[in-house]
Amino acid sequence: NAGVMQNPRHLVRRRGQEARLRCSPMKGHSHVYWYRQLPEEGLKFMVYLQKENIIDESGMPKERFSAEFPKEGPSILRIQQVVRGDSAAYFCASSPQTSGRAGEQYFGPGTRLTVT
């Protein structure tokens, strides 16, 4: 059973470009969470999704950021018109339906976004 997969592992974008980060949850998991880790800081919650639904996006910046988890395919975190401050490690986690939002989450290896 493969773990949570994220790609790409490293992504370099110039200011103003778009960044697309993908996350495939563990098999059987229907809940996906995105976190951002800035240098020297902990993980910050961004968004919580279930299949085809955004449940909680209270941690997402109001502009330029969006997320989706379609019926088929991976979850996508999209950042439009990236700025240098978007440089961070972005982690995706998944959990089974029964674990609750605060239950044990399984994390992917992360995508390190660098904006030049």
Place this chain on the structure above:
Amino acid sequence: DQQVKQNSPSLSVQEGRISILNCDYTNSMFDYFLWYKKYPAEGPTFLISISSIKDKNEDGRFTVFLNKSAKHLSLHIVPSQPGDSAVYFCAASENNNDMRFGAGTRLTVKP
């Protein structure tokens, strides 16, 4: 708004000794606490958790202690092993809502 704080960015311990990682929180409504371990270039992995109705939970070499009155929890690793060297994140949640993470403590266990 840093609701979960890990004030020690790093800790160095000799192999075989006890490692104690500390975590403080400000939200008295938190009712579930977790510790995650993270190796370089990998995502965090769940280590151990504790509900606010308990004050101790033990799993092998790992024990988490919760002091609700002090809003403090700690992770004890004994005996420490070089493979325990990693960054440890404390996390907390309220009423099954989203987790809030601390900034992490980098543990180095020297052989």
